[in-house]
Amino acid sequence: MQVFMFHLMPYAALDMEERDRHPSAWVTFPNSQFDPKVGHELYNRYLDELELAAELGFDGVAVNEHHQNAYGLMPSPVVMASSLARRTENTKLAILGNAFALREHPLTLAEEHAMIDCITGGRLITGFVRGIGAEFFSLAANPTVSHERHMEAHDLVVRAWTEEGPFAFEGKHYHFEYVNVWPRPYQQPHPPIWCPSLGSTETIEWAAHPDRKYVYAQNYSPFKNVCKFLDQYRDVAHSKYGYAASSDQIGWTAPVYVAESDEQAVAEATEHMEALFNKFLYLPFDMLFPPGYMSAQSYKRVAAHKKNITGGAQMERLIEDGVVIVGSPDTVRKQIVDCHEVLGFGTFVALAHFGTLPADLTEKSIRLFATEVMPTLQGLSDKEYRGFEPSAAAAE
Amino acid sequence: MADCTETKVDIRGCKVHLRRGGTGEPMLFLHGASGVAGWIPTFQALSDSYDLMVPDHPTYGRSDEPEWLDNMEDLAMFYLDFLDEMDLEGVHLVGNSLGGWLALEIAVRNSARIKSLTLVGAAGIRIKGKPIADIFMMDPEDLTREIFVDQSFADNILGMNLTEEQIDIQLKNRVSTARLGWQPRLFNPSLRKWLHRIKVPTHVIWGDTDKIIDPAYAEEFGKVIDGAKVTIIEKAGHLPHVEKAEPFVAAVNGFLAKAA
Numbered sequence: 001m002q003v004f005m006f007h008l009m010p011y012a013a014l015d016m017e018e019r020d021r022h023p024s025a026w027v028t029f030p031n032s033q034f035d036p037k038v039g040h041e042l043y044n045r046y047l048d049e050l051e052l053a054a055e056l057g058f059d060g061v062a063v064n065e066h067h068q069n070a071y072g073l074m075p076s077p078v079v080m081a082s083s084l085a086r087r088t089e090n091t092k093l094a095i096l097g098n099a100f101a102l103r104e105h106p107l108t109l110a111e112e113h114a115m116i117d118c119i120t121g122g123r124l125i126t127g128f129v130r131g132i133g134a135e136f137f138s139l140a141a142n143p144t145v146s147h148e149r150h151m152e153a154h155d156l157v158v159r160a161w162t163e164e165g166p167f168a169f170e171g172k173h174y175h176f177e178y179v180n181v182w183p184r185p186y187q188q189p190h191p192p193i194w195c196p197s198l199g200s201t202e203t204i205e206w207a208a209h210p211d212r213k214y215v216y217a218q219n220y221s222p223f224k225n226v227c228k229f230l231d232q233y234r235d236v237a238h239s240k241y242g243y244a245a246s247s248d249q250i251g252w253t254a255p256v257y258v259a260e261s262d263e264q265a266v267a268e269a270t271e272h273m274e275a276l277f278n279k280f281l282y283l284p285f286d287m288l289f290p291p292g293y294m295s296a297q298s299y300k301r302v303a304a305h306k307k308n309i310t311g312g313a314q315m316e317r318l319i320e321d322g323v324v325i326v327g328s329p330d331t332v333r334k335q336i337v338d339c340h341e342v343l344g345f346g347t348f349v350a351l352a353h354f355g356t357l358p359a360d361l362t363e364k365s366i367r368l369f370a371t372e373v374m375p376t377l378q379g380l381s382d383k384e385y386r387g388f389e390p391s392a393a394a395a396e
Numbered sequence: 397m398a399d400c401t402e403t404k405v406d407i408r409g410c411k412v413h414l415r416r417g418g419t420g421e422p423m424l425f426l427h428g429a430s431g432v433a434g435w436i437p438t439f440q441a442l443s444d445s446y447d448l449m450v451p452d453h454p455t456y457g458r459s460d461e462p463e464w465l466d467n468m469e470d471l472a473m474f475y476l477d478f479l480d481e482m483d484l485e486g487v488h489l490v491g492n493s494l495g496g497w498l499a500l501e502i503a504v505r506n507s508a509r510i511k512s513l514t515l516v517g518a519a520g521i522r523i524k525g526k527p528i529a530d531i532f533m534m535d536p537e538d539l540t541r542e543i544f545v546d547q548s549f550a551d552n553i554l555g556m557n558l559t560e561e562q563i564d565i566q567l568k569n570r571v572s573t574a575r576l577g578w579q580p581r582l583f584n585p586s587l588r589k590w591l592h593r594i595k596v597p598t599h600v601i602w603g604d605t606d607k608i609i610d611p612a613y614a615e616e617f618g619k620v621i622d623g624a625k626v627t628i629i630e631k632a633g634h635l636p637h638v639e640k641a642e643p644f645v646a647a648v649n650g651f652l653a654k655a656a
Binding site: 027028136137140141142143144145284285286287290291292296299300 | 532533534535536563564567568570571573574575578579580
């Protein structure tokens, strides 16, 4: 198993009283609340934390993209990956992901990713995401065409990386007379593509297609949903496309905190983990699901559960549902090993910082995880996986 | 007393749900973002004097969702086809909100079949520094309340038990409005350049307490459309034709009797 450390880079100095005077920490939360001096310290601290993970032997470090919010300060994950490119040596750099189709010119991102891939000698992983609902408010992108633009941007970027230029790209949303990207990516045919998702049948069917076989990574979900979607990937590959998906094609991302004992871990992490879910991540329904962002059927399904999306997450419940993994090294190791036995995912992505978690606790947890938990995980392979039975997944 | 017929008309392969009632000169009412609630008293009153047609726009209500419809320009061109295919002459074009924007896009392209233009709380242009309310970010219940001065209208709407079909239509209309008007928000930056092409008698009607599109826009349309008359309806919000049926119908009839 490959183990990655993921960072969201939140504005951890968030004034919670001010936060509570606004509907969320997104889109309209005033940027007067961002102190550039604090931002300077946080960015450098967070990059140090990712560099520490690289030194401690994580297979990769991961960054992502969000706009106009306190939840994640990386409107351009390319900037962060570039910064890490020359400060790491053998570690993969995963952009999980970039929202190519939020741009009028996705080709600029294709160029930038190719640059990072060349600089690092092929250590880049490219994540393709559509962007969550709030980004369509922040970047003035029309959500009703987001899916088709996302698909078209993907085709443009992959063709730009793989086809001999110059050629004309004649799409509905994008039209380029001369596609001829310099530099070409270091990895051939192109950097690995991952599809991080909160759970989407469309994304799974698209990622699992034999022409793509992209890595599907399930984010932030109760473990029963992780099971549902990761098994769905194997099932789609088997029943729809007629091949056995490799365990390398599926991954799981979860917040992780390790301390000396279970009690200590819970005591140290609770405030910061609850802040992640209730203060930073929480979004009003209409900001999270703008019109046309998803199919009418899916929209009606989530709208029916609207009252449950209240932001009242509690640590006890998050642990019980397996959304987060918190405890002593033994507990955390056993939980991930057990989950791997059930699902066989080839990648685990640990969100080792969350919410307001201070630097000393973050570093302590990263070190404990790297020394006490990670070596066992990195030794896991399909031998420890109970195996996939298509009929069982279909029955669920 | 819904004295209207409801039929589907086929315009070059796109089936449009059309409510129609009354006799007289033809009047085409173009609905706003939330679609057509039914044959409201205002429609009934207008049908005393006009052959009133109230279609669901393509992608709205019970009309088809043609794949070619990408933007407001497409919808305007569709309605030029509609006027041709229905062979309508001397049409009184009335548009509310998003439908007002649509009426303007139609009129600047070709007014040959249009006799007059009535804009009611119309979108379509932007006055710098005066954004319209963000109907996509607002909670739908708050939006319903903001639309009316008289909260009994909002209470009625919010208190309704919607059928599954009505819920589907609400959702369909909301997505359609976002498709046409998400970016830039419910206006066309080029439209203002061509408003001088509107030569038909134009009437701008606005609620004095419109919290969705500020009455400053009524004044602006009055200035930029040659010879336009502005009527402000008292104690009315964004849908004066719903909230203040009598003064609204009187204003429409009064203007058309004199001007057209």
